[in-house]
Amino acid sequence: xxxxxxxxxxxxxxxxxxxxxxxxxxxxxxxxxxxxxxxxxxxxxxxxxxxxxxxxxxxxxxxxxxxxxxxxxxxxxx
Amino acid sequence: xxxxxxxxxxxxxxxxxxxxxxxxxxxxxxxxxxxxxxxxxxxxxxxxxxxxxxxxxxxxxxxxxxxxxxxxxxxxxx
Numbered sequence: 001x002x003x004x005x006x007x008x009x010x011x012x013x014x015x016x017x018x019x020x021x022x023x024x025x026x027x028x029x030x031x032x033x034x035x036x037x038x039x040x041x042x043x044x045x046x047x048x049x050x051x052x053x054x055x056x057x058x059x060x061x062x063x064x065x066x067x068x069x070x071x072x073x074x075x076x077x078x
Numbered sequence: 079x080x081x082x083x084x085x086x087x088x089x090x091x092x093x094x095x096x097x098x099x100x101x102x103x104x105x106x107x108x109x110x111x112x113x114x115x116x117x118x119x120x121x122x123x124x125x126x127x128x129x130x131x132x133x134x135x136x137x138x139x140x141x142x143x144x145x146x147x148x149x150x151x152x153x154x155x156x
Contacts, residue, residue, distance in 0.1 A: 017151055058136055062154050073095055073151035076140050 011040065011053040013078035014061060018050050019071040028068045036064045051078055089118065089131040091156035092139060096128050097149040106146045114142045129156055 020026050026045045033039050039054040039061075052061055058074055065072040098104050104123045111117050117132040117139075130139055136152055143150040 058152070059155065062152070066154070073153050074136070074140070075151050076144065077137065 011055060013051065013053050014058060015075040015078045016050045016052065016061070016065060017048055017073050017075055018065055018068070020045055020048050025068075025070065029065065029070070032064050032067045036060075049075075089133060092130050092132070092136060093153040093156045094128045094130065094139070094143060095126055095151050095153055096143055096146070098123055098126050103146075103148065107143065107148075110142050110145045114138075127153075 018025075018029055020029060020043070023045070026043045029043060029050055030041075033041050033050075033052070036056070038056055039052050041053070042051040043049075044051070050065065054061060056064075062072060062074055096103075096107055098107060098121070101123070104121045107121060107128055108119075111119050111128075111130070114134070116134055117130050119131070120129040121127075122129070128143065132139060134142075140150060140152055
């Protein structure tokens with residue numbers, strides 16, 4: 001499974017810290033983001049980071065990531 | 079020194095995690111927030127949390143907290 005999506009280069013980029021421990025965690029994150037739609041993302045499992053490019057607001061992205069039940073926090077624009 | 083400010087009860091509330099280790103760290107956070115202005119905040123040093131009520135955007139608050147040089151992340155609305 002690939003988590004790296006090509007960037008269009010013109011969407012706001014955000015860095016999130018998500019407490020992921022395994023491939024299943026990463027897949028769960030991938031699933032909620034794909035369900036939301038309108039996102040391009042890159043999951044760095046070893047560093048527990050999720051980079052998202054999207055027009056969605058920080059709050060929308062945070063609420064979406066929180067659906068996984070994992071500890072999430074927003075680091076800032078990337 | 080007191081870090082608890084009374085809430086007006088009608089401003090958006092935000093929870094941040096800030097890597098503070100001592101009173102000096104908490105004072106540094108207090109200083110940058112007071113310099114920004116337009117904020118009411120409560121610093122929970124043992125739990126390394128900063129609760130802010132403000133009309134400022136999440137990004138403005140994050141940028142301000144990052145001025146301390148400490149590791150900061152936005153947990154979400156409170």
